[in-house]
Amino acid sequence: MLTLDDAKALDADDPFKGMRERFFLPEGLIYLDGNSLGAMPSAAPGRMDEVVRGEWGRDLIRSWNVHDWIGAPQRVGDKIARLVGAGPGEVVVADSTSVNIFKLLGAALAHNVGRKVILTEPGDFPTDLYIAQGLAAQFGAEVRVVEAEALEAAIDDDLAVLMLTHVHYKSGRRRDMAALTAAAHAKGALVLWDLSHSAGAIAVDLNGAGADLAVGCGYKYLNGGPGAPAFLFVAERLQGVLASPLTGWMGHAEPFAFVDDYRPAPGIDRFLCGTPSILALTALETAIDLFLETDLIALHAKGQGLCDLFIGQVSAFAAVHDLRLVTPSRPQRRGSHVSFAHPQGYPLMQALIDHGVVGDFRTPDVVRFGFTPLYVGYEDVWRAAEALKSLLESGVWREPRYAVRAKVT
Numbered sequence: 001m002l003t004l005d006d007a008k009a010l011d012a013d014d015p016f017k018g019m020r021e022r023f024f025l026p027e028g029l030i031y032l033d034g035n036s037l038g039a040m041p042s043a044a045p046g047r048m049d050e051v052v053r054g055e056w057g058r059d060l061i062r063s064w065n066v067h068d069w070i071g072a073p074q075r076v077g078d079k080i081a082r083l084v085g086a087g088p089g090e091v092v093v094a095d096s097t098s099v100n101i102f103k104l105l106g107a108a109l110a111h112n113v114g115r116k117v118i119l120t121e122p123g124d125f126p127t128d129l130y131i132a133q134g135l136a137a138q139f140g141a142e143v144r145v146v147e148a149e150a151l152e153a154a155i156d157d158d159l160a161v162l163m164l165t166h167v168h169y170k171s172g173r174r175r176d177m178a179a180l181t182a183a184a185h186a187k188g189a190l191v192l193w194d195l196s197h198s199a200g201a202i203a204v205d206l207n208g209a210g211a212d213l214a215v216g217c218g219y220k221y222l223n224g225g226p227g228a229p230a231f232l233f234v235a236e237r238l239q240g241v242l243a244s245p246l247t248g249w250m251g252h253a254e255p256f257a258f259v260d261d262y263r264p265a266p267g268i269d270r271f272l273c274g275t276p277s278i279l280a281l282t283a284l285e286t287a288i289d290l291f292l293e294t295d296l297i298a299l300h301a302k303g304q305g306l307c308d309l310f311i312g313q314v315s316a317f318a319a320v321h322d323l324r325l326v327t328p329s330r331p332q333r334r335g336s337h338v339s340f341a342h343p344q345g346y347p348l349m350q351a352l353i354d355h356g357v358v359g360d361f362r363t364p365d366v367v368r369f370g371f372t373p374l375y376v377g378y379e380d381v382w383r384a385a386e387a388l389k390s391l392l393e394s395g396v397w398r399e400p401r402y403a404v405r406a407k408v409t
């Protein structure tokens with residue numbers, strides 16, 4: 001248990017304390033949901049205004065060249081590559097995470113002819129499973145869903161691709177990327193990693209792990225704004241042999257030759273499909289640039305420190321209030337969010353939000369708290385734990401109004 005003064009002392013020593021001012025956050029709010037929708041970089045509105053008025057408004061279509069709109073997917077992709085252990089030309093920003101999963105799973109199935117199985121685990125983020133199911137129906141393939149503990153043993157010679165989230169959206173459990181990738185490779189399968197809860201949150205080393213394929217989300221830890229474009233990674237060694245099932249013109253070798261026949265671009269560009277949203281890419285790039293100013297190792301260490309502090313403070317009163325930690329307590333085994341199960345998790349979280357601490361609820365019983373080290377401080381974490389404790393002690397969260405379900409939870 002730390003005191004408020006201890007937490008303040010940690011903030012005073014925090015090398016990222018200046019970063020807090022680079023984000024807009026409402027006064028008095030403790031925002032622990034940046035793992036679902038990252039906070040807004042203070043520079044984003046001004047930068048978007050420049051692009052809207054100065055580029056779109058004034059330079060119009062010439063902006064594709066003079067402001068390099070056309071190069072934005074690759075330019076921002078190369079910046080994200082530095083956050084996830086990829087090289088230049090291995091990451092592009094495009095579409096949504098769901099669509100990128102479709103493209104990469106489809107590419108893996110088409111590549112591994114004769115292998116018809118997508119292996120994954122149950123209870124993961126639903127869109128990943130839904131896309132796999134839809135693709136499997138089109139390819140005559142099978143989605144094999146195996147409990148987490150049995151996954152490694154289920155990797156066999158039928159496997160086309162193993163698809164896993166690196167950090168589980170609910171529990172926060174982190175997978176051993178290098179070990180599972182090696183196990184799949186030993187049986188001739190490809191692996192697709194979903195980095196939605198990893199990129200910008202924890203150290204990721206795609207090339208160090210020998211990874212093949214990855215996707216990730218732009219609007220969570222990367223702070224790219226609501227519905228920000230996502231990114232995808234294809235290891236350089238695979239770019240020439242994999243083909244996207246969405247053969248749009250932006251993935252063509254010569255998009256502006258306007259020829260009738262599709263010919264894939266030689267590198268990562270073949271995984272683009274249609275025209276990118278420049279306004280959305282502008283907001284995302286503004287956010288990514290903040291990460292590139294920081295020492296990423298120290299940033300990730302701070303994230304773990306915030307999680308440790310929260311777990312430590314809440315553990316002191318968890319048992320008496322029916323809270324059970326579901327996130328691994330060892331930092332190497334988790335991402336940068338912490339989840340507790342509580343039998344009445346939904347009204348509890350609604351009441352907490354009403355009291356100025358924003359986390360979220362995940363069905364059936366999980367209250368989830370995201371610790372984004374760029375703009376969350378130790379004092380925030382300390383106060384959030386105190387707010388949770390006083391709320392539980394007061395019983396206010398039992399008021400019926402907190403049980404009313406919102407459309408988006």
Ligand SMILES: *Cc1c(COP(=O)(O)O)cnc(C)c1O
Pocket residue numbers: 096097098099125127128165169194196197217230
């Ligand atoms: C947030 C998230 C997504 C989001 O997919 P969208 O296509 O952006 O809606 C996908 N997968 C995982 C694991 C996520 O956490």
